[in-house]
Amino acid sequence: MINILIIDNDEGYTKRLKNFLLENRYNVDSALSSLEGLELIAVNSYQLVIADYDLQNISGIKLISSLKRIASDAKTIIMTGDVDESRELESLDIGVDLFWDKSKSLKVLLRYIQIIFSAFFDKDNNRSLYSKSENLLIDMTNRVITKNSAEYLLTPIEFDILALFLSEKGNILTRHDIIDRVWDEPYTEELERKVDVHIRNVRKKLAISSIYTIRGKGYRWSENVKASK
16 A cells, blocks of 8 residues: 655645545555654655645755655655745656645645546556646546646547647657547648647647647657747
């Protein structure tokens, strides 16, 4: 069973999150200070540490950075009630698995935790696809797209194109490939132009920066690579 440690000065939120995760069959410890959290880390093995950004004595960022030096395999989440772009970027820069807005639903947080541990991803059935760099989750069963805890709507074609990219991370997809697998129709120049239009729409609607244009070849989903316009 997965062992989780929650470190947060907010006793009420800590209790609510701990009880929620216990109900979902995780082993959970909690600490109300960074020092107490470090004491628990020293004597226990945790697969996931969830730390508040605004911890006293030692900030959540510094605590997670220290944890990664002594337990590099541990998954990490930074959470905050004061969402700010600079905080999110700082958290991502140290390699956290998720930057979490505490005002969001715990059910959504649970889904992300399941994805982090691949418990929710069923490769054979393709029930979900996930991008860490975009913080984006595709629920293939219900055809729901979630990015940064918010749901987004795409057209059916745009949805299928996005899912194709996430299922083929790192691979170059030509326009012919995309037409064959999304439209299942013979290639035409008109469809080729439609591919470019739909990809442009996906980038814009989701603020995607991971769809990278390979000049003269096609497109590739590359994590942490800025896309060409």
